[in-house]
Amino acid sequence: MKEATGISVSVAAILSSIATISCCLPLGFAAALGAGATSAFFTTLRPWLLGLSVGLLGLGFWQQHRAKQCSIRGRMAGNVLLWAALVVVVGMIVFPQEIAAFIADRFSGR
Numbered sequence: 001m002k003e004a005t006g007i008s009v010s011v012a013a014i015l016s017s018i019a020t021i022s023c024c025l026p027l028g029f030a031a032a033l034g035a036g037a038t039s040a041f042f043t044t045l046r047p048w049l050l051g052l053s054v055g056l057l058g059l060g061f062w063q064q065h066r067a068k069q070c071s072i073r074g075r076m077a078g079n080v081l082l083w084a085a086l087v088v089v090v091g092m093i094v095f096p097q098e099i100a101a102f103i104a105d106r107f108s109g110r
Contacts, residue, residue, distance in 0.1 A: 053089045057082070 042049070060082050091099060 050089070050093055054093075057086055057089060060085075 064079065064082060
């Protein structure tokens, strides 16, 4: 058997990467299109989702208060996460554009 030369191995690697890109590139475009459509769909549901968030936070605080009336002791991590969720939801209700701009600036790579 003849050993492969460095050039033939390099050409084979380049050809296999081109084949991989030509196969997977349409999937990237489809994913971007799907993400855009999903974003538009959830934008129409934003008031309902914010209302659901407020209702579920209310349920969480009610359960936390009910647990204090019983002999069940709540966990500190649960209390911290509940208050952190409250801060995030109130922030998204009061400052939606500012938070969106902050996230866009943070992760856009500029």
